[in-house]
Amino acid sequence: MLDFFTIFSKGGLVLWCFQGVRGPAATAPVNALIRSVLLQERGGNNSFTHEALTLKYKLDNQFELVFVVGFQKILTLTYVDKLIDDVHKEFRDKYRNEFQQKGALGLLNGTFDFKDDFMRLLRDAEESSKVRAPTVMKTFEQSLKSQKTVKCMIETRGEKPKEKVKNKKNKGSKREGTEAVAAPAKAPAGDKQPSASGEKEELTKDEILQKNREEFFKRHMKAGEKSSKSPKPDAQKEKGKKPRVWDLGNSNAKVLDYSNSATNGSAEACPVEEFDPDTALGDRNREPGRLYDLEYESDDEAEEKVIQNPSKPSSKKGGLGGMFGMLKGLVGSKSLTREDMDPVLEKMKDHLIAKNVAAEIAVQLCESVAKKLEGKVMGTFTTVTSTVKQALQEALVQILQPQRRVDVLRDVMDAQRNRRPYVVTFCGVNGVGKSTNLAKISFWLIENGFSVLIAACDTFRAGAVEQLRTHTRRLNALHPPESHGGRTMVQLYEKGYGKDAAGIAMEAISYARNQGFDVVLVDTAGRMQDNAPLMTALAKLIAVNAPDLVLFVGEALVGNEAVDQLVKFNKALADHSMAQTPRLIDGIVLTKFDTIDDKVGAAISMTYITSKPIVFVGTGQTYCDLRSLNAKAVVAALMKA
Amino acid sequence: MTAGLEPHLAVLRGELGASGPALLSVLLALIVVVVTIVIWRCVQGRRSGRRAVLLLGLCDAGKTLLFARLLTGKYRDTQTSITDTSAVYRANNDKSTNVTLIDLPGHESLRLQFLERFKAAARAIVFVVDSVAFQREVKDVAEFLYQILIDSTVLKNAPALLIACNKQDVTMAKSAKLIQQQLEKELNTLRVTRSAAPSSLDGSVTGVPAQLGKKGKEFDFSQLPMKVEFVECSARGSKGEEGDADFEGLEKWLAKIA
Numbered sequence: 001m002l003d004f005f006t007i008f009s010k011g012g013l014v015l016w017c018f019q020g021v022r023g024p025a026a027t028a029p030v031n032a033l034i035r036s037v038l039l040q041e042r043g044g045n046n047s048f049t050h051e052a053l054t055l056k057y058k059l060d061n062q063f064e065l066v067f068v069v070g071f072q073k074i075l076t077l078t079y080v081d082k083l084i085d086d087v088h089k090e091f092r093d094k095y096r097n098e099f100q101q102k103g104a105l106g107l108l109n110g111t112f113d114f115k116d117d118f119m120r121l122l123r124d125a126e127e128s129s130k131v132r133a134p135t136v137m138k139t140f141e142q143s144l145k146s147q148k149t150v151k152c153m154i155e156t157r158g159e160k161p162k163e164k165v166k167n168k169k170n171k172g173s174k175r176e177g178t179e180a181v182a183a184p185a186k187a188p189a190g191d192k193q194p195s196a197s198g199e200k201e202e203l204t205k206d207e208i209l210q211k212n213r214e215e216f217f218k219r220h221m222k223a224g225e226k227s228s229k230s231p232k233p234d235a236q237k238e239k240g241k242k243p244r245v246w247d248l249g250n251s252n253a254k255v256l257d258y259s260n261s262a263t264n265g266s267a268e269a270c271p272v273e274e275f276d277p278d279t280a281l282g283d284r285n286r287e288p289g290r291l292y293d294l295e296y297e298s299d300d301e302a303e304e305k306v307i308q309n310p311s312k313p314s315s316k317k318g319g320l321g322g323m324f325g326m327l328k329g330l331v332g333s334k335s336l337t338r339e340d341m342d343p344v345l346e347k348m349k350d351h352l353i354a355k356n357v358a359a360e361i362a363v364q365l366c367e368s369v370a371k372k373l374e375g376k377v378m379g380t381f382t383t384v385t386s387t388v389k390q391a392l393q394e395a396l397v398q399i400l401q402p403q404r405r406v407d408v409l410r411d412v413m414d415a416q417r418n419r420r421p422y423v424v425t426f427c428g429v430n431g432v433g434k435s436t437n438l439a440k441i442s443f444w445l446i447e448n449g450f451s452v453l454i455a456a457c458d459t460f461r462a463g464a465v466e467q468l469r470t471h472t473r474r475l476n477a478l479h480p481p482e483s484h485g486g487r488t489m490v491q492l493y494e495k496g497y498g499k500d501a502a503g504i505a506m507e508a509i510s511y512a513r514n515q516g517f518d519v520v521l522v523d524t525a526g527r528m529q530d531n532a533p534l535m536t537a538l539a540k541l542i543a544v545n546a547p548d549l550v551l552f553v554g555e556a557l558v559g560n561e562a563v564d565q566l567v568k569f570n571k572a573l574a575d576h577s578m579a580q581t582p583r584l585i586d587g588i589v590l591t592k593f594d595t596i597d598d599k600v601g602a603a604i605s606m607t608y609i610t611s612k613p614i615v616f617v618g619t620g621q622t623y624c625d626l627r628s629l630n631a632k633a634v635v636a637a638l639m640k641a
Numbered sequence: 642m643t644a645g646l647e648p649h650l651a652v653l654r655g656e657l658g659a660s661g662p663a664l665l666s667v668l669l670a671l672i673v674v675v676v677t678i679v680i681w682r683c684v685q686g687r688r689s690g691r692r693a694v695l696l697l698g699l700c701d702a703g704k705t706l707l708f709a710r711l712l713t714g715k716y717r718d719t720q721t722s723i724t725d726t727s728a729v730y731r732a733n734n735d736k737s738t739n740v741t742l743i744d745l746p747g748h749e750s751l752r753l754q755f756l757e758r759f760k761a762a763a764r765a766i767v768f769v770v771d772s773v774a775f776q777r778e779v780k781d782v783a784e785f786l787y788q789i790l791i792d793s794t795v796l797k798n799a800p801a802l803l804i805a806c807n808k809q810d811v812t813m814a815k816s817a818k819l820i821q822q823q824l825e826k827e828l829n830t831l832r833v834t835r836s837a838a839p840s841s842l843d844g845s846v847t848g849v850p851a852q853l854g855k856k857g858k859e860f861d862f863s864q865l866p867m868k869v870e871f872v873e874c875s876a877r878g879s880k881g882e883e884g885d886a887d888f889e890g891l892e893k894w895l896a897k898i899a
Contacts, residue, residue, distance in 0.1 A: 011726030011744065012705035014718035027720065034721045035748065064724060105728050108713045394754065401750040405784055409834035448837050616839065628839045 061376035079129035357601030400631035402613030421512040428553035430526030433591035439471040450518040455508035456494035457501040502541040529568035539576035591618035698769035708744040732899035772814035783827035799867040829860040
């Protein structure tokens with residue numbers, strides 16, 4: 001039932017391949033698996049779907065191998081997990097020598113004749129999972145009931161009445177009034193009869209009924225006596241019922257006024273406090289009337305004082321444990337197990353969350369790192385903590401590396417050559433800095449000699465068009481037409497408020513094409529990701545105008561919201577697009593980066609969710625505050641304690 | 642010489658004997674430690690000499706297959722590499738020297754990390770280009786090549802660079818000359834756009850971004866501090882999986898620089 005089963009090294013050499021059903025080669029789906037799962041650190045869940053196939057994989061971190069099995073998506077094979085584990089164990093044991101001693105040459109030269117073992121394991125796995133025949137119902141002879149004798153099933157006086165009383169209680173409660181009188185009369189008569197016919201085993205129904213009734217009545221009488229007693233103390237209590245008196249309830253405002261009427265409002269009676277102007281005013285050296293800046297202590301000093309104290313007691317404890325760990329590492333090759341890594345991973349996960357990485361992403365990242373490190377043999381002189389930290393750092397750098405080229409200028413040049421404008425659209429939620437960063441990017445483009453048309457497609461927010469007009473004026477003042485060969489570098493295309501944004505964008509692009517502008521920057525209105533009609537409108541704008549670059553503007557202050565925003569934006573763009581391959585978000589602009597010191601986790605959250613690069617980073621509100629992302633610096637800030 | 646040392650040794654021995662055996666053992670231990678450190682440094686020094694040849698290139702360029710062919714001559718199926726593989730290669734020149742061939746992953750998220758790790762040990766770089774998909778990928782190829790060439794360690798060491806135009810067995814493959822011209826044009830443009838990109842977050846790490854080639858003139862591979870050669874090869878070989886690979890040019894170059 002399997003389509004294929006491959007075993008290959010992490011370096012890329014296929015060691016053994018089994019092609020089950022005659023179908024397409026295994027290379028393309030496995031490559032897709034590697035690219036989307038292993039390289040993007042989504043390794044927590046070990047199955048992956050690619051077109052019509054489901055792929056399950058297992059990593060061997062000790063010998064750097066990957067085991068992948070592929071089967072049709074519509075089949076649900078239950079034995080696959082067990083099969084992978086068995087194959088892994090057997091393959092590793094069989095070729096242990098090649099891996100350990102000969103290294104890469106062993107992999108290259110070795111012939112891995114695994115087919116027979118694999119077929120055997122496959123057969124075993126298939127048999128163990130064969131569907132068992134549905135359980136046959138037991139025949140009557142086999143059941144326990146047939147073994148009971150007739151005698152034990154007959155009702156006798158002793159046992160049955162108890163059950164009947166319970167039933168009767170519910171029904172008889174209504175009739176007790178009428179029957180209470182009749183019952184005692186019949187009771188003595190009824191009593192005699194059953195005692196006389198004690199020999200008879202079956203009583204008539206009526207007799208049983210009567211007997212039950214008298215028993216019930218007796219019980220009721222006893223209960224009645226008790227209940228007749230209880231109302232009496234209640235009645236006595238009732239007579240003595242008095243109105244409840246609250247402590248302050250009846251008193252009027254006068255009683256409640258505790259203020260000293262003599263001092264109320266009179267200034268002389270107020271005691272003269274020791275008024276010390278110094279304590280009230282604080283620092284006497286201030287200039288009157290001046291507002292000072294926020295004093296900023298260097299973080300390092302503060303951190304050192306804080307860290308020194310807790311580290312002293314922990315270092316003593318850690319010293320002994322660390323030494324034993326080190327000795328173990330020295331003596332033998334220690335392979336990492338899940339239990340070893342779990343405490344460290346927990347701490348790293350909390351650390352990441354403290355650095356503003358979205359919670360679910362931190363969890364997935366730690367899972368993926370754990371999968372990558374399980375079974376790995378640590379070198380000498382390395383502790384578990386350092387290995388895990390190293391792996392996590394590599395994973396983070398890997399995530400932040402762009403998967404595609406990030407060179408806007410190059411693409412603008414290409415578009416320039418084809419005589420069409422390069423269209424960039426900015427989208428995002430409210431207040432993240434779209435218009436500000438649009439102005440910064442247009443300043444950067446002008447500095448590099450490209451003319452820019454700003455399309456004011458934010459027709460909703462009050463003052464949006466005026467804001468862009470102010471920016472245009474300023475930019476033209478900074479780069480007057482005289483210094484660029486008489487060409488106005490920036491122009492604003494606006495149609496006022498309340499109009500359709502997609503229409504304005506389309507007109508702006510054709511205007512740019514006619515006038516020969518190099519770049520069109522389209523500014524859209526901020527919208528919440530849950531607002532369905534607005535998301536539809538945005539998707540329509542992007543689908544209709546087909547911009548070259550769709551940039552999502554997100555602020556670095558956002559925490560777990562980043563995941564929700566990006567997922568919903570992407571989903572909206574994908575859902576409302578008519579094309580086969582919908583235009584999704586192409587890049588991210590991370591703004592307000594100067595407001596976070598080293599809590600840079602939002603960068604990780606955003607790139608992880610979309611796997612698109614961060615194209616620009618905004619670090620302030622002036623035109624020069626535009627940077628590009630430096631993956632190593634961000635990861636260093638993230639991993640810093 | 643020993644005559645001169647004798648009285649000194651005698652004095653030393655006398656002093657050592659006087660202060661007791663404990664001091665002697667401590668001194669012995671110190672000497673052993675010093676000797677070990679010296680030996681260790683020597684061994685490391687010999688090991689860290691630049692003896693590595695790096696196989697770099699985009700994803701699916703054919704680096705891992707080329708690696709396998711060079712080492713064993715046999716055809717192997719390959720998948721996308723996630724880690725590096727290294728092995729010792731015996732060059733077929735007169736001296737029959739050894740170099741370490743290192744095959745690095747070409748995937749975008751990994752390539753820079755591995756380049757960082759191995760660039761210091763690089764004696765030569767083989768940049769593998771997929772000649773069939775070159776037309777489509779020229780910008781990505783040029784960007785990766787630019788990143789390698791602009792690196793400060795690479796500029797300082799100036800390892801020999803060979804651009805191997807792979808997959809020549811396919812009819813649509815571009816020739817080495819065409820690839821050279823296109824790369825020069827692309828790198829020329831990249832010089833301008835990359836240096837104009839917004840500066841990095843923590844102020845630029847490298848003070849002044851290095852300039853590739855000569856200013857004012859069109860970029861040419863001859864302007865680089867290292868020797869650059871172009872060669873055509875086919876890892877798969879014209880006869881497919883059974884036959885040999887077609888890469889005499891590559892082998893000759895390896896023999897030359899080894």
